[in-house]
Amino acid sequence: MRSHLLNDTTAEQYRRSVTEGIERVAAKLAATERPFTGVTVDALSPAIDAIDLDKPLLDTAAVLDELEDVYLRDAIYFHHPRYLAHLNCPVVIPAVLGEAILSAVNSSLDTWDQSAGGTLIERKLIDWTTARIGLGENADGVFTSGGTQSNLQALLLAREEAKTDSFAKLRIFASEVSHFSVKKSAKLLGLGQDSVVSIPVDHDKRMQTVALARELERCRRDGLVPMAVVATAGTTDFGSIDPLPEIAELCEQFGTWMHVDAAYGCGLLASVKYRGRIDGIERADSVTVDYHKSFFQPVSSSAVLVRDASTLRHATYHAEYLNPKRMVTERIPNQVDKSLQTTRRFDALKLWMTLRVMGADGIGQLFDEVCDLAVEGWRLLAADPRYDVVVEPTLSTLVFRYIPAAVTDPAEIDRANLYARKALFASGDAVVAGTKVQGRHYLKFTLLNPETTAEDIAAVLDLIAGHAEQYLGESLDRAS
Numbered sequence: 001m002r003s004h005l006l007n008d009t010t011a012e013q014y015r016r017s018v019t020e021g022i023e024r025v026a027a028k029l030a031a032t033e034r035p036f037t038g039v040t041v042d043a044l045s046p047a048i049d050a051i052d053l054d055k056p057l058l059d060t061a062a063v064l065d066e067l068e069d070v071y072l073r074d075a076i077y078f079h080h081p082r083y084l085a086h087l088n089c090p091v092v093i094p095a096v097l098g099e100a101i102l103s104a105v106n107s108s109l110d111t112w113d114q115s116a117g118g119t120l121i122e123r124k125l126i127d128w129t130t131a132r133i134g135l136g137e138n139a140d141g142v143f144t145s146g147g148t149q150s151n152l153q154a155l156l157l158a159r160e161e162a163k164t165d166s167f168a169k170l171r172i173f174a175s176e177v178s179h180f181s182v183k184k185s186a187k188l189l190g191l192g193q194d195s196v197v198s199i200p201v202d203h204d205k206r207m208q209t210v211a212l213a214r215e216l217e218r219c220r221r222d223g224l225v226p227m228a229v230v231a232t233a234g235t236t237d238f239g240s241i242d243p244l245p246e247i248a249e250l251c252e253q254f255g256t257w258m259h260v261d262a263a264y265g266c267g268l269l270a271s272v273k274y275r276g277r278i279d280g281i282e283r284a285d286s287v288t289v290d291y292h293k294s295f296f297q298p299v300s301s302s303a304v305l306v307r308d309a310s311t312l313r314h315a316t317y318h319a320e321y322l323n324p325k326r327m328v329t330e331r332i333p334n335q336v337d338k339s340l341q342t343t344r345r346f347d348a349l350k351l352w353m354t355l356r357v358m359g360a361d362g363i364g365q366l367f368d369e370v371c372d373l374a375v376e377g378w379r380l381l382a383a384d385p386r387y388d389v390v391v392e393p394t395l396s397t398l399v400f401r402y403i404p405a406a407v408t409d410p411a412e413i414d415r416a417n418l419y420a421r422k423a424l425f426a427s428g429d430a431v432v433a434g435t436k437v438q439g440r441h442y443l444k445f446t447l448l449n450p451e452t453t454a455e456d457i458a459a460v461l462d463l464i465a466g467h468a469e470q471y472l473g474e475s476l477d478r479a480s
């Protein structure tokens, strides 16, 4: 069994084994004609259930054959131009190379003595990101597992910085279309059920700052403490960007921590054309960025950034066995001092490889392309009488609903849209997402693949309409 340990004596086997795996994936990607096979849970489960994990195959090629049946064949392929559903991007090759390197070397970014150069590379990428945001000289941050963790950590710091004698008095303000991790974080942070105040959005799904001002005022009047405002720079559904400069003004006026959740919109930090859309982000106290959404990085790759590095101390604990306090005076950089995690992947390497091979402009151009594609998609939808489209895109999502001319019952239209999404998924021809707008079911394209074309969008709209019409036809038959 020692032959499976990666070391000086097994370098050749490592090369062979990993190459074999890469060959399979490369062949798969080259031959994938649809984003999904449409397999069902019931159809796939028996193959996985039948595998006895206590009876290994003892042969890499055989395991790869088996993997074809239980995973590779039916996986959802984000690189396919008709995968249009969630905030998953196709990945860039330099980042995938970084992934291969980081798992083989297996640095752990908690302490210098487990990573050395890895720590410095991560720190440089954090500095690069804070400079792009414009957070100033005292900024810092750390890589995290994703936007959810970044939001949690940012709100932990905000909670610790808030001046209060009771957590029960703390309030977080976020728009009604902010990400659910804000509420989840509030719960994890021991704040009350009413701690997240939902602020209405305007027609373009941006936080209404007049309503925010009113709620902040009410909070103060009620003797409560405005702990943080979470502005979203790229809402999950609509890609809308809250009015950051106005929110920054209000945060200053009320002495409130400003967190910008730019999990999605962070791609604009590299944008050649649209960086101006997130102006005001530089006034934040903390920012969430998800490189695994709009920087074309493999999962996971995310960071939380702060204006004032000293606030990261709220996540600091020292242990003799890991990061004794004396190391701080010895100026030994231990990233665990800033992180909620201990053992932590060297995800930063993927971004490093990307920036060194492609450059930031390369990434920004790809993101600009999907933003432009969304505008084309919006034009198609707006001109198509079969569809109602919600807002003009700021980033790269489109939320729309099939509206048959002959049907007026909104519940029946809901069912037709739900059916169309399911049927499309089952066909594997395309994958789209769904959401609710004002209580009604809508469909959603999240466009993150520059290979997707306006023709793909038009074709998928036809497929959706076809499925919806089929549902309505059958529904009429059932009624008659």
Ligand SMILES: Cc1ncc(COP(=O)(O)O)c(C=O)c1O
Residues within 6 Å of the ligand: 087, 145, 146, 147, 148, 149, 151, 179, 181, 232, 234, 235, 236, 261, 262, 263, 264, 290, 302
């Ligand atoms: C605006 C926003 N914030 C946070 C998150 C959570 O990010 P993650 O899935 O990386 O935890 C998402 C995910 O879609 C998001 O859209």
